[in-house]
Amino acid sequence: MTHCLSDEIVAAFVDGRLDDEQRRRVIEHAAACADCYSLTSAVWDYNAENPGAEVVRPRFGRRFAVAAASLATAAAVMVVFFGPVRDRRAMQSLVDASAELERRPVDGRLSGSFAYRAVKGTYRSVERDDLDTLPLEAAAAETLEKTRNPHVAGVAHLLLGEYDEAVNKLTIAANAKPRDVRILSDLATAYHARGKRMGSDADLAKARETAERAWSIEQTPLTAWNRALALDTREAWQQYLELDPASPWADEARERMQRLLP
Amino acid sequence: MSPEQTYLEHLATIERIAAFVARRNHLKPEEAAEFTQEVRVRMLDDDYAVIRKFERRSSFSTYLTTVILRLYHQYRVEQWGKWRPSAEAKRLGDKAITLERLLTRDRLTFDEAVKMLTTPAGSQYTVSELDAIYLRLPPRSPRPMLVSDEHAPEVAATDNDPGDRAESRDRERAAREVTTAIDRLIESLDAEDRLILQLRFWQALKVPDIAQRLHIEQKKIYKRLERLFGVMRRELEKAGVDKAEIGTLLCRGDQDLHFGAEIHGFRPSHPTGGADVRDNERDLR
Numbered sequence: 015m016t017h018c019l020s021d022e023i024v025a026a027f028v029d030g031r032l033d034d035e036q037r038r039r040v041i042e043h044a045a046a047c048a049d050c051y052s053l054t055s056a057v058w059d060y061n062a063e064n065p066g067a068e069v070v071r072p073r074f075g076r077r078f079a080v081a082a083a084s085l086a087t088a089a090a091v092m093v094v095f096f097g098p099v100r101d102r103r104a105m106q107s108l109v110d111a112s113a114e115l116e117r118r119p120v121d122g123r124l125s126g127s128f129a130y131r132a133v134k135g136t137y138r139s140v141e142r143d144d145l146d147t148l149p150l151e152a153a154a155a156e157t158l159e160k161t162r163n164p165h166v167a168g169v170a171h172l173l174l175g176e177y178d179e180a181v182n183k184l185t186i187a188a189n190a191k192p193r194d195v196r197i198l199s200d201l202a203t204a205y206h207a208r209g210k211r212m213g214s215d216a217d218l219a220k221a222r223e224t225a226e227r228a229w230s231i232e233q234t235p236l237t238a239w240n241r242a243l244a245l246d247t248r249e250a251w252q253q254y255l256e257l258d259p260a261s262p263w264a265d266e267a268r269e270r271m272q273r274l275l276p
Numbered sequence: 277m278s279p280e281q282t283y284l285e286h287l288a289t290i291e292r293i294a295a296f297v298a299r300r301n302h303l304k305p306e307e308a309a310e311f312t313q314e315v316r317v318r319m320l321d322d323d324y325a326v327i328r329k330f331e332r333r334s335s336f337s338t339y340l341t342t343v344i345l346r347l348y349h350q351y352r353v354e355q356w357g358k359w360r361p362s363a364e365a366k367r368l369g370d371k372a373i374t375l376e377r378l379l380t381r382d383r384l385t386f387d388e389a390v391k392m393l394t395t396p397a398g399s400q401y402t403v404s405e406l407d408a409i410y411l412r413l414p415p416r417s418p419r420p421m422l423v424s425d426e427h428a429p430e431v432a433a434t435d436n437d438p439g440d441r442a443e444s445r446d447r448e449r450a451a452r453e454v455t456t457a458i459d460r461l462i463e464s465l466d467a468e469d470r471l472i473l474q475l476r477f478w479q480a481l482k483v484p485d486i487a488q489r490l491h492i493e494q495k496k497i498y499k500r501l502e503r504l505f506g507v508m509r510r511e512l513e514k515a516g517v518d519k520a521e522i523g524t525l526l527c528r529g530d531q532d533l534h535f536g537a538e539i540h541g542f543r544p545s546h547p548t549g550g551a552d553v554r555d556n557e558r559d560l561r
Contacts, residue, residue, distance in 0.1 A: 021339060021342040021343050021346060022329075022330075022331050022333045022334065022339065023333070024342045025333065025334035025335075025338040025339040025341070025342045026333040026334040028334065028338050028342075028489075029334040029335055029338050030491040031333060031334055038467075038468075041467045041468050041471055041490075042467040044467075044471060045467040045468075045470040045471045045474070046467070048366050048367045048368075048369070049349070049366075051369060051471075051474070052366075052368075052369035052370050053342065053345055053346060053349070055369050055370075055475075055479065056297075056300065056341075056345045056369070056370055057338060057341050057342050057345060058489045059300070059400060060293065060296050060341045060345075061338060061341070062485065062488070062489075063296065063400070064292075064337075215288040215289075216288070216289075216292070219285075219286065219288065219289050219337070222285070223335050223336060223337060226336075227335070230332065245277065245285075247277060247281070249277065
C-alpha cells in the first residue's frame with residue numbers, strides 16, 4: 015500500500031482538477047484503501063449536498079470524441095458562424111439598454127462592454143422615475159426568449175435582479191466552460207448580488223471562491239474588480255488599481271478602498 | 277490576506293462543514309458542539325497551519341471539507357471509547373461505521389437504526405444504502421436481554437412463527453453469500469471499475485451521481501456497467517448463485533437496483549427487533 019492521499023490531492027480529485035495520470039493514481043489508491051475511499055466518499059457527499067461551488071468537467075473517451083467529431087462538424091459550422099453572432103447581438107442589446115440607465119443594477123462588473131455607471135442597488139429596488147428601466151426590461155425579456163446561451167441568459171437574469179435564475183444559468187455556463195473568466199466573473203457577481211440581498215454567507219463565500227478562481231486564471235480589470243468586491247480588502251482593491259489606475263471604475267475602487275480601515 | 281483573515285472569512289463555511297460531519301456521523305448535540313469546537317481549535321493550531329498549507333489545487337471549500345473530515349476520523353477514536361468498528365465496517369466507510377455503532381454499541385435494532393438514520397427526510401442516508409451496508413457487516417450476536425417471568429407469556433405471544441423465522445434467516449444468509457461473491461468479484465477488477473461498482477453497490481448510487489463524482493460522462497458509465505454486469509452474471513452463475521437471484525440483483529432498473537432486503541421480502545434477522553433478542557435470550561435459558 016502506498017502512502018495515503020494528502021488532503022490537497024483528495025480535494026483536487028473531488029473537484030476534477032487532476033490530470034489523467036494523477037487521477038488514475040488516486041483511483042487506484044482509493045479503490046484499495048478503506049480510509050481514503052471513505053474520506054473521498056464523504057467529501058463527494060458534502061459537495062453533492064452543497065452544489066454550485068464546484069465545476070464538473072466530464073471526460074470523454076477518445077473513440078467517443080472521434081465519432082462525435084464528424085457529427086459535430088456540421089453543427090459546429092452553424093454554431094461557430096451564427097451562434098456567437100446571435101449571442102453577441104443579444105449581449106449587445108443588453109449593453110445598449112443598460113447604457114440608458116443612470117445607475118448600474120449590480121455592484122459587480124459584468125463581462126461585455128457595459129459602460130460604467132455608479133451603483134445603486136438592484137434595479138427593482140429603485141424608483142421608476144429615478145431610473146428608466148423599461149428598455150432594459152424589454153431587452154432582457156427578448157434576450158431570454160431568443161438565446162440558448164446560458165451565459166447570455168444568466169446576464170439577462172442578473173440585470174433583471176432575478177438572482178436565482180442568474181446563478182443557475184451561469185453555473186451551467188461555467189460547467190461547460192470552466193476556465194472562461196468572463197463566465198466565472200459574472201457568476202461571482204450573481205452570487206455576490208444574491209448573497210447581499212438574502213444576507214447569505216454561503217453565497218458570499220461562493221462569490222469569493224468563484225472570483226478567486228477567475229482571478230487565478232486571468233488577471234484583468236474584470237476579474238480584479240469582482241474579486242476585490244467579493245473579498246472587500248484594501249489589498250484586493252489596490253490590486254485592482256494597479257491594473258486600472260484611471261477610469262471611472264478606478265475612482266469607485268478608491269472610494270471603496272478608503273472606506274476600509276488600513 | 278492573512279491566514280487569520282482567511283479563517284475568519286471562512287468561519288461560517290467551517291462550521292457548516294463541521295455540522296455536516298456531525299449529522300453524517302449521527303453525533304449527539306453535545307458531541308456535535310464539542311466536535312465543532314475541536315475543529316475551530318485545530319484550525320488555529322500552529323499559527324493556522326491548515327490554512328497556510330493550502331496549495332490552491334482545489335477550491336478552498338473542498339479542501340476544508342477534506343481537512344475537517346480527516347479531523348473527525350481522529351476525533352472519533354476518542355469518542356468511541358472501548359468500542360471498535362469491524363474491519364468490514366472500516367472498509368465500507370464512515371456510514372457503515374455509524375450503522376454498526378448503532379447496532380452493536382448502542383444496541384438498536386436494524387429497523388430502529390434505519391429509522392433514526394433516514395429521518396428527517398433528506399437525510400444523508402438512504403434505506404437502500406443501509407440495506408446494502410447491512411448485508412456486508414459481520415452478523416454479530418446481540419446482547420442477551422433478560423425478560424422477567426411475568427413478561428414471558430407476552431413475549432411468547434409476540435414471537436413470529438418459527439418456520440417464518442427460519443425462512444427469513446435462510447434468505448438473509450443467501451443474500452449475504454451473494455453480496456460476498458459480488459464483493460470478491462469487485463476486488464478482482466481494475467481500479468476504476470472497482471470504484472464504480474463500489475459506489476453502485478456499497479453506496480447504492482445512481483449512474484448520474486457516479487458520473488458526477490468521478491467526472492465521467494454518464495453514457496460511459498452505463499456502457500461500463502453493462503459490460504461489468506455481463507462479467508458478474510457469468511461469474512455468479514459459475515459460483516452457483518441462482519439465476520433468478522442474479523437477475524433480481526443486476527437487471528433491475530436504475531431506480532431500484534440494490535440488495536435491499538425489501539426486494540426479497542425479508543428484513544435482516546440480526547437484531548431487527550425485540551422478538552429476535554428475546555429468541556436469543558430464550559435459547560440461552
